[in-house]
Amino acid sequence: xxxxxxxxxxxxxxxxxxxxxxxxxxxxxxxxxxxxxxxxxxxxxxxxxxxxxxxxxxxxxxxxxxxxxxxxxxxxxxxxxxxxxxxxxxxxxxxxxxxxxxxxxxxxxxxxxxxxxxxxxxxxxxxxxxxxxxxxxxxxxxxxxxxxxxxxxxxxxxxxxxxxxx
Amino acid sequence: xxxxxxxxxxxxxxxxxxxxxxxxxxxxxxxxxxxxxxxxxxxxxxxxxxxxxxxxxxxxxxxxxxxxxxxxxxxxxxxxxxxxxxxxxxxxxxxxxxxxxxxxxxxxxxxxxxxxxxxxxxxxxxxxxxxxxxxxxxxxxxxxxxxxxxxxxxxxxxxxxxxxxxxxxxxxxxxxxxxxxxxxxxxxxxxxxxxxxxxxxxxxxxxxxxxxxxxxxxxxxxxxxxxxxxxxxxxxxxxxxxxxxxxxxxxxxxxxxxxxxxxxxxxxxxxxxxxxxxxxxxxxxxxxxxxxxxxxxxxxxxxxxxxxxxxxxxxxxxxxxxxxxxxxxxxxxxxxxxxxxxxxxxxxxxxxxxxxxxxxxxxxxxxxxxxxxxxxxxxxxxxxxxxxxxxxxxx
Numbered sequence: 001x002x003x004x005x006x007x008x009x010x011x012x013x014x015x016x017x018x019x020x021x022x023x024x025x026x027x028x029x030x031x032x033x034x035x036x037x038x039x040x041x042x043x044x045x046x047x048x049x050x051x052x053x054x055x056x057x058x059x060x061x062x063x064x065x066x067x068x069x070x071x072x073x074x075x076x077x078x079x080x081x082x083x084x085x086x087x088x089x090x091x092x093x094x095x096x097x098x099x100x101x102x103x104x105x106x107x108x109x110x111x112x113x114x115x116x117x118x119x120x121x122x123x124x125x126x127x128x129x130x131x132x133x134x135x136x137x138x139x140x141x142x143x144x145x146x147x148x149x150x151x152x153x154x155x156x157x158x159x160x161x162x163x164x165x166x
Numbered sequence: 167x168x169x170x171x172x173x174x175x176x177x178x179x180x181x182x183x184x185x186x187x188x189x190x191x192x193x194x195x196x197x198x199x200x201x202x203x204x205x206x207x208x209x210x211x212x213x214x215x216x217x218x219x220x221x222x223x224x225x226x227x228x229x230x231x232x233x234x235x236x237x238x239x240x241x242x243x244x245x246x247x248x249x250x251x252x253x254x255x256x257x258x259x260x261x262x263x264x265x266x267x268x269x270x271x272x273x274x275x276x277x278x279x280x281x282x283x284x285x286x287x288x289x290x291x292x293x294x295x296x297x298x299x300x301x302x303x304x305x306x307x308x309x310x311x312x313x314x315x316x317x318x319x320x321x322x323x324x325x326x327x328x329x330x331x332x333x334x335x336x337x338x339x340x341x342x343x344x345x346x347x348x349x350x351x352x353x354x355x356x357x358x359x360x361x362x363x364x365x366x367x368x369x370x371x372x373x374x375x376x377x378x379x380x381x382x383x384x385x386x387x388x389x390x391x392x393x394x395x396x397x398x399x400x401x402x403x404x405x406x407x408x409x410x411x412x413x414x415x416x417x418x419x420x421x422x423x424x425x426x427x428x429x430x431x432x433x434x435x436x437x438x439x440x441x442x443x444x445x446x447x448x449x450x451x452x453x454x455x456x457x458x459x460x461x462x463x464x465x466x467x468x469x470x471x472x473x474x475x476x477x478x479x480x481x482x483x484x485x486x487x488x489x490x491x492x493x494x495x496x497x498x499x500x501x502x503x504x505x506x507x508x509x510x511x512x513x514x515x516x517x518x519x520x521x522x523x524x525x526x527x528x529x530x531x532x533x534x535x536x537x538x539x540x541x542x543x544x545x546x547x548x549x550x551x552x553x554x555x556x557x558x559x560x561x
Binding site: 084104105107108109110111113114115116117118119120121122123125126145146 | 171173333379539543
């Protein structure tokens, strides 16, 4: 059976948008790790070289992160990671990436598979909640996180640093 | 109300009733198995519980216990699981029977996972829903406490003492094939253990009903469990030889297990696990101490959910006479009242001092609790400071 053209188009659009959002999620994580002590405190506890993969679905776009010298860097090569989040389908991952589903809710609803130590995943969840707080406007964030942390710098500064990558 | 999305699964066959352990051979035959490995602990061997199972199996000629291991420690241990895997293969066993509480059942789940996945490095299996359907190993569980609900849950926690690491495995493929609930299996449970395991089951039901992934199916199990526990726990403590009461409590524990296996548990369990890890507080005691304080902490978010639960704690008339905005608080009051009664009749601890927790350990307990997998399911955020405050209240 062939996939309908409509489904194919929607799929390709979602793949494209997911790739863009994952890129900004990486930049956001990297910047917020520098700006926000709570995130820095979390990542400081990760072992050097700790790797994380967020995969939108099997064969879908993915983001590979690594802790290196207390910074978050992006990896290009596929490899076995210490912690892997693999969504069951792209549509669910898309909900999360477009600010319509929080990471905690996604976990509770079994929306993704989690490979690795669940205790370590709790630290990543706290980081992603804060990163989302910086990246999404408040009216969206209030639906995504249980508690909105006060921002150390205005969102606009974060956006500029994310865009210009510094 | 139907949530936007939920998942629910319980594939375990449940056999409940007096003498249901005599069905073990028949159940094994359904799976074409006749050579089980029996797993239990030393206490159950000593008090004769294991011999009841042996009798039930050997009365039937078609099944022979090929190997027996009754040295499972209070916390399931990776080294023991590796030893059991060797034993299983050496004796050509074809199925597993677990007789015991949470640690025995978790050990058996770990063994089954290792054999069925044909994986030597258990670390590769750690996580949430990453197991694939492997080789089917028939697995029968006979719980001897009415609290953990492990006989119907998709979770196994295994300790790697060598690396000082608690490994958590969550998968629908961890669900046993058959759970046998026989009242004679819990008859020997002492008063205090009956009280604390019963409150553990109550907490499973309350947290499953009120946490972030509750759904109408798990709610039905959770509320039935609460009703059964409220009606039977005092009787079970005071009159442990009453088979009807024991059967109702065992069923309540099983139903709470089904509820939380699908809806998960929250902050009470996150803190209780940590109290166990840092101060070696028995799990049921830790849950009993923390339950009302965490309910108070969650009240502003969960007022409506707790209010709904009041009808299972008081009479219909009393429920109607309680003002709507007071019902959530009243539920907590009723939980406290129940705990106080159990404190009087069974010595159930009600604060952290009762279980010798040192005040200087509270920070460490909170630090571990925030990384527990259960914390993410709690509808109200809780950081290290919040947990320290809750612990101080419970001190």
